[in-house]
Amino acid sequence: MDASIIPACEFRWIMPEIMLTGWALLLLIIGGLTKGPVASKISGVLCVVGSIFALFFTLNLWGTNLDVFNQLYSIDSYGTFFKVLFLCILILVSIVSLRYADREGIGSGEYYALLMFGVLGMMVMTSSHHFITIFIGLEVMSLSIYVLCGLLRGNATSVEASLKYFLLGAFATAFLLYGMAMIYGSTGILDVVELKKYFLLKQPFSATMFVIGLGFLIVGFGFKIASVPFHMWTPDVYQGAPTSITAYMATGVKAAAFGALIRVFFTAFIPFQFGWSEIIWVLAVLTMCVGNITALVQQDVKRMLAYSSIAHAGYILVAFITADRALASSMLYYLMAYSFMNIGAFTVVIALEKKGDNNSDIDSFAGLGVRHPFYALCMSIFLLSLAGVPPLAGFMGKFYVFSTAVKAQYYWLAVIGFLNSAVAAYYYLRVMMYMYFKETIGEPGTIDKAPQYGLVMVICIWALLHMGIFPKTFLTIAQKAVGIFS
């Protein structure tokens, strides 16, 4: 087949992506024509509706496995799994934004359009085994998020977050691209599946340029998943960004980066597992320890959640090290659980924040159990799930991830991981302690009680309980998704 001809019928496989693009462009036009609260509401609702449509199209793709557009793009259950996850995140974040963006005055066509573009980038990133497509997806996602971080224009920390993320992100992207280039230089191949075949033929394969390239890939992805020592941007950016965007970044970006990382490494670089797993072993331990220990001393809940998200990346890396392709489902399950508990927790933070102030001091949680029992209960469930207490999804996720490590006989890694989760329990419980054991400190701030938040929290709690008590359904799906590696 002539490479320049793309059969038109292939476009039907990327309906979700087309849907998101078209819808986002529509929102941009609306944003250009009208401003004000009404326009903001309309775009928000449209965004939710559009994402639900896209979700519907995506669900139809489940079970399809094929490569389209000359192997540049692939439709498989792995990608579809992540697409569904991203769209769920998008729907939840935009429901929250219906109220939050309105309150902060950032809700407009652009806001929602950028959210959708970001998810588009994530979807592209996880549904290809070609380096170039992965890179394009990563850039689409990153550029949207650089802008989203700085949307609170009047707020210095928000602008700082945006600039910081942009500068460091640009460096990381350069590393990633350079890594891809070096791998191409040493093998002449940009396609991950082709690389796998190439390595099978050329065993044992070793070239200095290739090794450096592999290292650069780890750096580039390490930045996006916020693993130590590439995590420096995370706390500042998470704290400075509008909180809805923080929730979006902490879950979506991390899941997307992991999605691409797992696909690339588990497809092509399995023969070199002994090389990179040692590096990542150190990274994982550092990520868990630094994330958790720094989180211990945070006074700001948003910042604490930022550090905790670093630690969670470390837990996922624990399973990544084992390179157990059949059990890669543990990471997918964990990412799913992680997304729901974080979005839930950030939603509570959003409800408690004051307008125009994107800090959430732990003192503002004091006495919440008496003032607003429902919010306190929801927050407790999210925190307990983050801490990995059964029967919530966080426990099952940790159980699954660490059992992968034990199975591969990384006992010490599992012990370090579990000890870390015991340390983590301390700071999660500290917030609970403020909510239930302390009296209200100072003037109790008003809490922004909106049905949107309630809806999101209830959805997240339902998901966490369901995933925790009946993990079977979700694990089966995750297992099917990683079937592409075997």
Added chain:
Amino acid sequence: MTVMSVPILSFLIYFPLLGAVILLFANRRNSLFIKVFTLVISLVELAASIPLFFKFDDAAKTMQFVEKADWFPEWGISYLLGIDGISLLLVLLTTFLTVICVLCSWKAIEERVKEYYITFLFLETAMIGTLCALDLVLFYVFWELMLIPMYLLIGVWGGPRRIYAAIKFFLFTMAGSVLMLVAILTLYFYYYNATGIYTFSVLELYKASIPIVKQYWLFGAFALSFAIKVPMFPVHTWLPDAHTEAPTAGSVILAGVLLKMGTYGFIRFAIPLFPAAAIDAVPLMSVLAVIGIIYGAIVSMMQPDLKRLIAFSSVSHLGYVMLGIFAFNMQGVQGGIYQMLNHGISTGGLFLIVGMIYERRHTRMISDFGGIAKVMPIFAVFFMIITLSSIALPGTNGFVGEFLILLGAFKSNVVYGTLATTGVILGAVYMLWMFQRVMFGVVTREENKNLKDLGGREILILVSMVFFIVLMGVYPKMFFKKMDTTVVEYLAFVKSKSAQYRVLEQNTVAPRVAREDANTNLTR
């Protein structure tokens, strides 16, 4: 195996949870309704648990009232419940003490009444679940689940240093249990590699044969986790804080049931899963137990605070239990199990007593009292009986347990037995001295002169405690016959299994020796 049409264990586990969910919707201002409702729930629960005792087949060697359902079959996680003679008695103790706790909180808890009783019912669910679970994952879930309500009980309704105590309690227990989780997973994958079956069922895993070095590690992880819960000597420091700060009912349930989870864990999991390692660990565990007995007794002698005194006496009493369990003979193990029940009743009773006097005087310092016997004669009688039960006077339940433990200890090792016996004397010293300072002498404080004696509710609580103290003291057979078969089976299993390991070990050592001989022959 008894096939029951009613899933009675599931009922026992989820009924309190159902009550808690209903309470969520109760009107918080109507605190009387909340209390009565909780009481009814706990009474129904108690009533439902009593048939277990009578329907339990004393001669059966397997688990009874077994319930099995697939939970996640691909992973070998199942919903597997069942009880034997040991857990039967502990389940009954739990349902009984919960009723007592609900009654004793009647007036003591005035703030957040609704949340308090919800937490309590939730705790009951977790405790019974832990005792009945035979699947390691299910067990772990309930085990961790017990933490949260207890953490809240101490942290919300506790004394002045409650936050410190609650967090210390949580972190100690959590740190122990995560190690156990790694061990559970290791065992699980080991069993899979050996047999090709994925299972978390304890009954299956008992059959595993694990290399001795691996066994040491796994036993170490399990033992640490359970030892923290017991608590054994070097890891006991959370206990005095937790006990002192917890509300009365929290202390009762903590002493009565939660600590037993540690010793129960040894009997159900740590020892039969890793018998050879357990037997090799006897010197270590026995020494720690003896240190616990003596150290706990000496420290509690010096305590100015009544609750702290009883808390340290718990360290001492649980030391006996551990000593008995690690004697690995019939008397020791049975005595250990019996002492678990005794401790629940007598120490629980002591905490109730302290709670009652605290409600009247709002102090627990021994120096604030003196001569109370004259002011509150009924109270004095009950206090005396429970104190005597705690120091194991013949005729009370404590005597039976302690006597058997010492008998077992002497049989296995005279040194430990002798040292442990000094604990009995020390126990009498600190308890009686405390009693004397609180109850006898002249009334020195003005506030103590007009204390009201016990009311009807309090008498009811204490009478039921004393009833069991006497019943278990004079007719222990009623309880022993429930656990006889189980303990015989358990000991036979542990002994035969560890003997098997010894043979295996020799076989692996012997060829090496032979090879070395061959080598030396060659060099010659």
